[in-house]
Amino acid sequence: MAQDIFSGNYVSAFISDDVDNATINGTAFTQVAELANFPEIGVDRNIIEAINMGASSNRKLVGRATLPDIPLIINYIPQDTTHEKMKHLATTGKKFQLKLVYWVDETKTFGLAQVYNVYVANMSITGGTDAVVQLSFTLACDKLIVSGIVDTTGITTLSDEVPEYTPIVIPEAAK
Numbered sequence: 431m432a433q434d435i436f437s438g439n440y441v442s443a444f445i446s447d448d449v450d451n452a453t454i455n456g457t458a459f460t461q462v463a464e465l466a467n468f469p470e471i472g473v474d475r476n477i478i479e480a481i482n483m484g485a486s487s488n489r490k491l492v493g494r495a496t497l498p499d500i501p502l503i504i505n506y507i508p509q510d511t512t513h514e515k516m517k518h519l520a521t522t523g524k525k526f527q528l529k530l531v532y533w534v535d536e537t538k539t540f541g542l543a544q545v546y547n548v549y550v551a552n553m554s555i556t557g558g559t560d561a562v563v564q565l566s567f568t569l570a571c572d573k574l575i576v577s578g579i580v581d582t583t584g585i586t587t588l589s590d591e592v593p594e595y596t597p598i599v600i601p602e603a604a605k
Contacts, residue, residue: 440533440541441468443502445512449525454543454578459529462512464505466564469530471544474498497571499551500528506555506563516567520553528569531580539582545575 444459451458476493507513519526528548533541551570557563 440536440538441465442531442533442538442541443469444529444531445515445519446527446529447524449527449547451527451545452575454529454545454576454580456527456529456545459527460512460515462502462504462516463510464507464513465503466505466562467501467503469500469502470498471500471530472498497546497574500530500546500548500569500571502528502567502569504565504567506557506565513565516550516565517553520550520567523549525549525572527575541580542577543580544577547572547575 443462443465445462446456446458446460448456448458474496476496478491478493480489480491482488504513504516525547526549527545529543529545531538531541531543533539546569548569548571550567552566552568554566555563556566
């Protein structure tokens, strides 16, 4: 696989009730159909400003990290099992796992993945005369479980082609 940038066209979301799963390849994940947005993930850090009256400027220190909420929008298909499950999770407040895979291309054989334990913090239904009906969710992250590379090609190592993308899974507890 050549080293290159890639577009955000190819993203998949999966959900699972198994909040004890610790791998990207958990067997209980079900794909969410009709994903309508590019779910933004990241890390927020608090910045501590250290005031020093004897210096010409203040210093800044990095504080604790938090995982920001993840927006997830789907084109609603009534009676789709994953869509109905997401609505149910919103009403019950039950924790579940979300796996996001950002695929490198349309073959969906190689991608970057992250698995989170999340809750539905907010759900809304939108639509209109000239718009598709959508379910919009705000997912509150409880914990990043694992992040790594998804490689469905069967290649056990990519170190010869792409050294910085050697398949690796880093459990959050080890960080």
